[in-house]
Amino acid sequence: MAKDKASRRPRAETPKGFRDYFGADVTERKAMLDAVAEVYHRYGFDPLETSAVETVEALGKFLPDVDRPNEGVFGWQDEDGDWLALRYDLTAPLARVAAQFRNDLPSPYRRYAMGPVWRNEKPGPGRFRQFYQCDADTVGSASVAADAEICAMLSDALEVVGIPRGDYIVRVNNRKVLNGVMEVAGVLDPSDPAKFEAERGIVLRAIDKIDRLGETGVRALLGSGRKDESGDFTKGAGLSDDQAAIIMSFVNAPRAINERMNDFSEFLSVDSETLEAHPEARTAVSIARAWTSQSPSEQPSKNRLTSLAAIGILGDLVKGSSQGQDGVSELAQIADYLEAQGYGPDRIVVDPSVVRGLGYYTGPVFEAELTFEIFDEKGRKRQFGSVAGGGRYDDLVKRFTGQSVPATGVSIGVDRLLAALRAKGRAGAEAQGPVVVTVMDRDRMGDYMAMVGELRRAGLRAELYLGNPKNFGNQLKYADARKSPVAVIQGSDEATRGVVVLKDLVLGAQIAAGASLEEWKSRPAQVEVPRADLVRAVQDMLS
């Protein structure tokens, strides 16, 4: 009978893949997002908050992740027969808004959005079905000035939340450049875009794995295929040696250039022997030298040189592809615009190795990577990696209106960035809990409430113990659980004498942690003060 009753009780559990956020989890994220919003605001972006629910029809299928195109949404049928679903990102609702309110919104429309999104996928460790996104997009501008602005803003946002310059890098690439390289390598035919689609998919995935597989591994995947350590075979793209060489020079050259550009003086003083050994740097070096000699009075900046080098090499690679050349000149323009605002290669670089999201975006692509090292779950050091990504997607609004509306934007991975800040000890975790006013005499609650009221009016965070006051030890345990710095105590004896006792719980913890006798003596863990001095005395103890 009792068992029967128990089995009818609902389980007190979050659904699988969902979680709760307590205290500092909430305040740290909020502080971070508030700081980001402040930057977005300064750039002229307006907040937009759409509802969590959209029609399935309006949402469409726009997940940027090429590896999981069938990732699902949480959906249901309305009583009216309409299918509704929870938004899976903040871009699809933006597209709907941009179409629905196209006559009312300023054009171009800069907006930011922050909030949860939902994905109906198998939950895993650290992988949740509800998580935060933080997006900024400009709708209605075809100018790459809009893309450059997004990159600069992303850089500012990272710094303002606590990632210092040098600990992050924003990389910029352009989908059109890769398309150009593919075209030159003969795996893209502009007159028949569907042709070689499978091959291009393999090439994209191979390039994406350069960090893990190295040159040899990527090269194998471009060709016949690759057998990994476990003996599993991954089929390759089947490119010829010549074709693979074009792709490989795309993969390798800019990396070499960027490294070299990090030390500009070394680059300009490169000797002919080194240049012999690094033929891929030749174009960049000659451009750099030409640039320097052209205007000897004005030393070119690292940023301009880096961009010129990368752009020179990429320009060579896509020769013969008009789309590729468009892409290169867009990159050159972005580099110019960033240069004009003073964003150097210590913050933003043109880097053709960025391929994430290239399947989704149509023009410039951005990715912000944190470059400091952390320890992974197995205790190994590794770079923190990507925390934000974005790019240009010119076809999103077209679904609704039939008209192409250019758009570009960025999405910050809120949980990852927050994890990074915590890893670096830069998330503003609340150091101190509330002052706790304890209850000695149950029938003098009014007196205790008066104390807590005075403390709060003075701006102090303070609580009255509201549990059963019988066991005083429980009250001190509660104060401890609350990380309280000071407990206020007044028994009937103290009340008669018009005093209160303040217990310094921070010191108490230090003593428990082994403070010396001198420290103990120098600072009393408990003081008695006149009741009228309560607020001042607590303020003294907290300062």
Next chain:
Amino acid sequence: MAKDKASRRPRAETPKGFRDYFGADVTERKAMLDAVAEVYHRYGFDPLETSAVETVEALGKFLPDVDRPNEGVFGWQDEDGDWLALRYDLTAPLARVAAQFRNDLPSPYRRYAMGPVWRNEKPGPGRFRQFYQCDADTVGSASVAADAEICAMLSDALEVVGIPRGDYIVRVNNRKVLNGVMEVAGVLDPSDPAKFEAERGIVLRAIDKIDRLGETGVRALLGSGRKDESGDFTKGAGLSDDQAAIIMSFVNAPRAINERMNDFSEFLSVDSETLEAHPEARTAVSIARAWTSQSPSEQPSKNRLTSLAAIGILGDLVKGSSQGQDGVSELAQIADYLEAQGYGPDRIVVDPSVVRGLGYYTGPVFEAELTFEIFDEKGRKRQFGSVAGGGRYDDLVKRFTGQSVPATGVSIGVDRLLAALRAKGRAGAEAQGPVVVTVMDRDRMGDYMAMVGELRRAGLRAELYLGNPKNFGNQLKYADARKSPVAVIQGSDEATRGVVVLKDLVLGAQIAAGASLEEWKSRPAQVEVPRADLVRAVQDMLS
């Protein structure tokens, strides 16, 4: 064919009953909630953010609104067969959390939560299926000190967002008192709680309509029933004259007392003739006089007298009902606790007319009402009304654990409070848009980006015009739509001369609105400044 294509396009529409929030809609709400959170924090409440999705099992059916018990949720079946749903309030998830984490949370647990909730009900004008709630609750305290604290905190929260003292009142009642009155009136039998349920429902709804129907209307509903102006008949509770008289004295007496208490001196100086005309005030007057004479050195405060008067009258009404007497002494304690913290009747009053939510709560009930007048949709003046409500609900966690856990809390109606702030002109609408840097020469975008970068680095909100720059008129229209205070202009001529032109758009608007010639002359609508002085000159123009 073209038509066919168009019909396949998705509609760009929010689902019925949902809406988008733009710009100031978002920032004003955020500013309000941030201010409220600051108060909650000071009171020792910790934030909790649960996910939007819960199991249907965990959610249960706990809607506080007695009139619509079958109000639905948005639910669907998971692939695992579990039924999931969007939360319909923030209390049900709190109950689940309190049960799930009962061994980890501090006890008592003070938490606040802010966020959207969803209701699957027919949308109507101004009635949405997603809306914000802002709750604070204390779980695990049986003390009415917890209830008093919630009332004080609610009062502080209203003032901090911009409702000044005098423009709001927090009313406190107790479900147990009404139960006591019902028991005395013979429509509640403690040994058979289900008996007279229908009658009690009619009585509750009748009391709730006192403002609209007046005494006569309520009295009719307590008896045989009431015919309204259209001729429609509403069945009454069928009470006898004696029974109805008890309910009516509950409805009327405290109102009269409270009015009288608003002028304490008048109350104490009431003459015997007036007292004859208001027999319901007799008890309160005698208590007040007795109190004053008991401690003649110490004038009782209005708050204490109001409470004593109300409590005296209520005590008389529930004589014979132990539950009713518990309720009255709880109200007396709450009044004492608030008095101890200095919350007078200008902020919080004991008021038995509060019946909203009495069907849901088990002890003290609170309601915050805004007392200033606004014009309704028909242009009639009326009081703004309720913006927050709450109370004690001791059985919520029991569903999960089998153990009763006392809890009390309040929920602020975010949209209503925001509407009130707007009605009073107290919502911090953004007065000013961004500075707009216009584009005269398409090939000098880098120069314009440098300008906008400098402005932003100086902390100014600034935008570069990113649309097609061909038509300069469109750029000024854009600046106007953005409520921009200053447009920055630099054509090739100005560039050559190393200057920029600043156009004062605020002044421009004033001139358009009919500024005098003197004003026009005294302040040039357009100035030319050296390019190097851009930031300083814009700052001057904005100040």
